[in-house]
Amino acid sequence: MEKEKITGAEALMRSLEHEGVKTIFGYPGGAIMPVFDALYDHRDSLNHILVRHEQGAAHAAQGFARVSGQVGVCLVTSGPGATNTITGIADAMIDSTPIVVIAGQVGAGLLGTDAFQEVDLVGVTQPISKWSYQIRRAEDVAWAVSRAFYIARSGRPGPVVLDFAKNAQQELTAYEPMHVDFIRSYDPDPETDPKAVAEAVALINEAKKPLVLVGQGVELGNAQAELRAFVEKADIPCGCTLLGLSALPTAHPLNKGMLGMHGNLGPNVKTNECDVLIAVGMRFDDRVTGKLETYAKQAKIIHLDIDPSEIGKNVAVDVAVLGDCKRTLALLTELIQRQQHTDWISSFKTYEEKEYEEVIKKEVYPADGPLNMGEVVRAVSEATGNEAILVTDVGQNQMMACRYFKYTKERSVVTSGGMGTMGFGLPAAIGATFGRPERTVCVFMGDGGLQMTMQELGTVMEQQAPVKIILLNNNYLGNVRQWQAMFFNRRYSFTPMMNPDYMQIAAAYGIKSRRVIERKELGEAVREMLETEGPFLLEACVVEEGNVLPMTPPGCSVNYMLMEC
Amino acid sequence: MEKKTLYTIIVHSENLAGILNQVTAVFTRRQLNIESLNVSASSIKGVHKYTITCWTTRDIIEKVVKQIEKKMDVIQAHYFTDKEIFQREVAMYKVSMPEFQSNPEASKVVRRYSAHIVEVNPVFAIVELTGMSDDITSLYQELKALNCVLQFVRSGRIAVSTSCFERVNEYLAHREERYNNEKNGE
Numbered sequence: 001m002e003k004e005k006i007t008g009a010e011a012l013m014r015s016l017e018h019e020g021v022k023t024i025f026g027y028p029g030g031a032i033m034p035v036f037d038a039l040y041d042h043r044d045s046l047n048h049i050l051v052r053h054e055q056g057a058a059h060a061a062q063g064f065a066r067v068s069g070q071v072g073v074c075l076v077t078s079g080p081g082a083t084n085t086i087t088g089i090a091d092a093m094i095d096s097t098p099i100v101v102i103a104g105q106v107g108a109g110l111l112g113t114d115a116f117q118e119v120d121l122v123g124v125t126q127p128i129s130k131w132s133y134q135i136r137r138a139e140d141v142a143w144a145v146s147r148a149f150y151i152a153r154s155g156r157p158g159p160v161v162l163d164f165a166k167n168a169q170q171e172l173t174a175y176e177p178m179h180v181d182f183i184r185s186y187d188p189d190p191e192t193d194p195k196a197v198a199e200a201v202a203l204i205n206e207a208k209k210p211l212v213l214v215g216q217g218v219e220l221g222n223a224q225a226e227l228r229a230f231v232e233k234a235d236i237p238c239g240c241t242l243l244g245l246s247a248l249p250t251a252h253p254l255n256k257g258m259l260g261m262h263g264n265l266g267p268n269v270k271t272n273e274c275d276v277l278i279a280v281g282m283r284f285d286d287r288v289t290g291k292l293e294t295y296a297k298q299a300k301i302i303h304l305d306i307d308p309s310e311i312g313k314n315v316a317v318d319v320a321v322l323g324d325c326k327r328t329l330a331l332l333t334e335l336i337q338r339q340q341h342t343d344w345i346s347s348f349k350t351y352e353e354k355e356y357e358e359v360i361k362k363e364v365y366p367a368d369g370p371l372n373m374g375e376v377v378r379a380v381s382e383a384t385g386n387e388a389i390l391v392t393d394v395g396q397n398q399m400m401a402c403r404y405f406k407y408t409k410e411r412s413v414v415t416s417g418g419m420g421t422m423g424f425g426l427p428a429a430i431g432a433t434f435g436r437p438e439r440t441v442c443v444f445m446g447d448g449g450l451q452m453t454m455q456e457l458g459t460v461m462e463q464q465a466p467v468k469i470i471l472l473n474n475n476y477l478g479n480v481r482q483w484q485a486m487f488f489n490r491r492y493s494f495t496p497m498m499n500p501d502y503m504q505i506a507a508a509y510g511i512k513s514r515r516v517i518e519r520k521e522l523g524e525a526v527r528e529m530l531e532t533e534g535p536f537l538l539e540a541c542v543v544e545e546g547n548v549l550p551m552t553p554p555g556c557s558v559n560y561m562l563m564e565c
Numbered sequence: 566m567e568k569k570t571l572y573t574i575i576v577h578s579e580n581l582a583g584i585l586n587q588v589t590a591v592f593t594r595r596q597l598n599i600e601s602l603n604v605s606a607s608s609i610k611g612v613h614k615y616t617i618t619c620w621t622t623r624d625i626i627e628k629v630v631k632q633i634e635k636k637m638d639v640i641q642a643h644y645f646t647d648k649e650i651f652q653r654e655v656a657m658y659k660v661s662m663p664e665f666q667s668n669p670e671a672s673k674v675v676r677r678y679s680a681h682i683v684e685v686n687p688v689f690a691i692v693e694l695t696g697m698s699d700d701i702t703s704l705y706q707e708l709k710a711l712n713c714v715l716q717f718v719r720s721g722r723i724a725v726s727t728s729c730f731e732r733v734n735e736y737l738a739h740r741e742e743r744y745n746n747e748k749n750g751e
Contacts, residue, residue, distance in 0.1 A: 122583060127590050131637045151637060182744045184737055185579055185640040191743075309631035 005172040008138030009038035012102070012164070015145035017045055018177045021073050023064060023434050024048045025057040029077020031117055032104030034169035039075075049434065049463060052455035054081050056427035058088020059453070061099040063431025065092075066414045067389055067439070069222070071152045072099040072431065078106060079117030082163070083124070087421055089159045090128040094418030095243060096220060098157035100148050107167040108136045121163040130158030136165045138173035146178040155188030156307040157220055190308055192323040192331070199319045200278075200302045201335045207276035209344045210236045211267070211299075213259060213288075216243035216417075217281015217306065223326035224248070224410045227280065230333045235341045237348060239267025241282050242402055246412035250386070256348050260288045261552050262399040265561055266351040268552065271296050272559040278302045281325050284314040285418065290558040304328050358563040359549045364404060370543040371519060373397065373472045377404040380442055380470055383526045388440040388468075389414065389432050393425030393449030395479035397472045399548040401444040409439075423452030426469065430456060433465045440530065442468045447499050448477045454505070460535045461509040468529050469511075471539045474546060475499060482547050486565050506537040513537035567622040571600065573645045573652065573724050574630060576615040577607060577733040579638040588615060588639070591632045597621055601654075601721035609734065612640065618722050641733050645726060652724035656701040656717070657683075658692040664713035665690055671711050678704045689715055698722065 006014075012035055016024070024046055028036040039048060051057040054076045061072030076085055082103035092099045106115040125132045131151045135144050148160040204210060218227050224247050231238055231254050238248055239259040248255045257264030259271070271277065277299040282288070289295045295315060303310070303317040304325050311320040321328050363374035377400050381388070386406035391414040392398040398415055407413065414432055416424040429443035450471055460467055481495040506513035512532050516525045516539065529536040550561040578584045585604060592599055600618040607614035619626070626644045633642040662685070665671045675682065680694040694704055701719055708714050726732075 123586070126583065126587050127594075183637070184740050185638050187740065307635070309628070309635045311631075313628055313631075 003174040006175050007034065007038065007169065008135070008141050008164075008171055008173060009034040009169040011138060011141040011173055011175045012145065012169070013038045013042045013046065014175055014177070015142050016073065017042070019071070019145065019149045021071075022047055024073045024075050025051055025060040025064070025431065026075030027051055027054050027057055027077070027081060029081045029104060029117070031078035031106055031166050032075065032081070032164070032169075034166065035075065035102070035104065035164065048075070049430070049459065051427065052458045053453065054084035055087055055423070056430075056453055056456045056459065058085040058099065058101065059091070059421075059424050059427035060431030060434075060459075061101075062088060062092050062095075062097045063391060063414050063428030064435040065098050065431075066428075066435070067411050067432045068435035069411065070098075070435070071149055072097070073102070074099065075102050076104070077117065078104040078121070079119050082121045083119055086124065086128070087419070089125055089161065091416050091419040091421045091424065092159035093128050093130065095416065096157050096216060097159065098152040099159045100152050100162065101159060102162045102164055104169070105134065105163045105165045108165045109167065111165070121161060125161045128159075129161045132161040132163070134163040134165065135168050138168050138171040141168065141173065142175060142178040143180065146180040147183070150180045151183070151186070155186070189306065189324045189327075190322040192321060192328055196319050196321050197328070197331055197335065200321050200332060203276050203300050203302060203319065204234055204278065204332065205337050205339075208341070209274045210234065210276040210278060210341065211270055211274035212236045212238040213277065213279040213282050214238050214240040214244040214247050215280060215282025216241065216247070217304075217325050218244055218247035219411055221281060221306070221324050221326045223281075223329050226326055226329035226333065228252070230329045233333055233338050234336050235339045235345070236278070237267075237270070237341070237345050239263070239271070241285070241288055241417075242415060243413065243417045244282060245402060246407035246410055249408050250406040251408070254345070258403060261290070261554075262403065262548050262550070264352075265355040265550055266348040268561060269351055269559045270348060272298065272557065274299050276300050276302065278304070280304045280329065281306070283310050286314070289314065290552045290556055290560075294557040296558075354563070355550065363549075371516065371522065371540055373400040373474075373542050373546055374404045376470065376472060376522065376540045376542065377401050377444060379522050379526050380468075381405040383523075383530055384440050384442065388412070388442045389436060391415070391425055391429040391432055391441060391443035393443070393445035394420045394422045395446050395449060395477070396474075396482065396546065396548050397444045397446040397449065397478075399479075400472070403548075422449040425449055426453050426467070427456045427459070429467045429469070430459055430463070430465045433467055440468065441466065442470060444470045444472060446478055447471065447473045447475065447497060457505070457509045457511065460511060464534045466533070467535050469535065469537045470529075471502060471537065472542050473499065473502070473539055474542050474544045476544060478546065479548070481545070485545070485547070486553070502537065502539045511535045511537050513539065515539040515541065517541045567624060569620045569622055570646060571618055571620050572626045573647070573650055573722060574615075574617040574619065574626070574633070574642060575645065575724065575726070576617065576633055576642045577609075577640040578613050578615070578636075579640065580606070580611050580613045581638050584613070584636070584638055585615070587636045588617075588633055591629055592619065595625065595629065597625070597629070603721035603723050607733075609737070612733065616721060616723050641736055643726075643732065645724070650724040650726055652697070652722050653695055654698050654701055654720050654722050655693065655695050656705070656719040658694070658705065658708055658714055659716035660690050660692060660708060660713040661715050662687055662689050664711070668711050668713070671708070671713060674704070674707045674711070680704060
């Protein structure tokens with residue numbers, strides 16, 4: 001008997017189900033209509049979340065992927081629908097987030113003719129995606145989808161784009177599920193050189209003042225337990241990158257805090273004092289290293305990474321241990337000697353105390369004056385038992401949130417690190433509530449970033465997505481204002497911002513809300529937010545000209561941090 | 566500032582549309598000029614070979630090659646200095662027949678470079694030279710001085726490495742062996 005033939009659109013539905021997809025963030029349009037028509041029959045198994053703008057779909061897919069470890073999926077139309085996802089694709093690329101973006105495209109016969117809503121999506125997305133492919137025939141659907149998911153989730157994860165020509169959605173094909181798990185031109189987990197491992201072990205065993213830099217690779221590789229075992233056996237203090245913050249619990253005695261421009265004083269200063277620096281799944285971003293010419297010059301550097309192109313990209317390394325860090329960390333742990341670095345670890349204390357006295361105390365426990373950003377963050381974190389998922393937008397809200405939130409569980413930080421995408425927070429938080437529905441999701445945003453994707457409040461309303469939105473409102477584009485104050489002679493060029501009444505906006509969407517101005521109301525307001533079922537908008541009117549400190553000014557050495565400005 | 570060297574980059578990729586674009590984009594991002602580029606089928610079925618030359622430093626070329634290799638459908642990328650390869654270019658010089666014949670120096674020049682005349686008619690002749698880049702340039706300059714060149718074209722460089730085998734063969738065999746081992750080990 002001849003096999004039943006189905007449309008390419010139906011084949012896509014079955015392929016997505018075959019990949020275990022349950023949630024899709026999307027927005028219909030002309031060139032993707034056959035797919036949306038097929039989706040109508042699959043809406044019980046494929047939960048489609050209608051966003052309000054395609055950028056929101058991409059960021060929601062990112063938020064979903066980051067907290068769940070699964071591939072986030074978004075489904076949009078051709079032309080503007082597709083280009084609206086570009087920011088999310090680029091963001092997912094630089095932050096290694098597995099998403100698959102499926103976009104409609106004009107029929108193959110019209111390609112290259114400037115047809116209505118035609119855009120060369122493969123051409124546009126090639127430099128900002130891990131793989132980008134145009135499906136022109138229905139019979140290619142199963143293969144392309146399987147390959148897309150394999151590429152997105154394997155190795156160093158990243159975004160994949162499928163550009164789905166309309167004729168391929170409509171034509172008939174005999175569907176057969178596919179399982180791609182090998183691409184000869186792509187090595188997701190490069191082989192580890194035993195010689196490099198031996199050299200790394202020797203350096204670690206001899207180190208007197210070792211320091212581990214924890215990157216997102218630890219979370220992506222599900223190597224949190226392997227990391228703990230490694231640093232505990234070798235007794236090595238750790239600094240975490242922005243995206244690696246929850247790979248090791250905040251309260252772990254070896255976690256010395258955040259690295260980078262607005263990170264903690266201890267790990268930044270110690271980067272330039274340690275004798276062996278062990279970087280795990282991180283990419284020496286300029287926001288982490290500061291001036292490269294003076295970065296960790298005294299140290300031998302060991303770099304564990306799954307991506308060979310990261311080795312030596314920014315910082316020359318002495319030993320490169322390639323491969324999945326879940327495997328390489330376990331290997332190192334087995335081979336190294338148990339150590340104690342008591343004096344070295346306690347030498348961080350001076351810097352912790354200095355930072356507490358000069359920065360943290362003022363920011364988190366002020367006696368008077370208007371609310372501070374840091375104190376709001378800490379109040380929310382503690383009210384959740386430090387167990388919530390933190391989502392942030394970009395800017396001062398992000399730095400304050402990441403500095404003062406505490407983490408007890410893995411995969412608890414969702415923030416736009418490499419791209420620094422304002423407007424990321426709200427849609428990413430919506431995605432996170434679908435990725436981990438059992439966890440509390442708190443998103444911190446500024447008044448600037450909220451207004452960039454504020455339309456997604458419509459998605460929050462429709463889905464009753466339980467997003468706890470904390471708006472740190474200072475009536476400024478605060479981060480740029482801080483730089484203008486520090487480096488541009490306080491010339492506040494277009495950073496003061498007129499704001500709408502956010503209580504009315506929340507009310508229009510039927511979202512419960514509360515505004516806090518007084519310090520004495522803060523605790524109660526946070527409690528109300530967390531006790532309210534479903535979404536909530538908490539507007540904290542914070543000090544207008546608040547600054548994020550400490551700070552390594554751009555171009556300065558990592559160990560040079562301003563404690564005031 | 567590290568001195569710039571002319572590097573030859575040899576890339577093997579799947580024969581799919583759009584890969585050349587991805588390879589050249591790596592150079593564009595770093596503001597590197599590609600000196601010459603040759604793309605053709607390789608000895609392996611379905612695999613294309615790119616030979617690219619570029620003036621840059623060793624530090625940069627190492628990073629460029631890794632970033633090219635990272636592209637999904639690129640199989641391997643390597644860089645070489647001139648000492649590590651045998652290399653050739655092909656050039657064609659279309660010369661005006663009356664000028665070429667009237668000057669006895671012209672045919673001597675062609676012989677001196679061991680160039681071939683591949684077409685002769687009353688209007689023009691075509692001289693072909695396969696050789697090193699500098700020879701091709703100096704033959705052009707000599708013919709130009711004789712005022713007889715109508716058209717001149719040269720190919721990009723093609724090169725083979727001095728090692729015995731095409732490394733990409735071994736790589737592909739190794740990849741498949743590793744995959745099968747992992748699969749059977751499960």
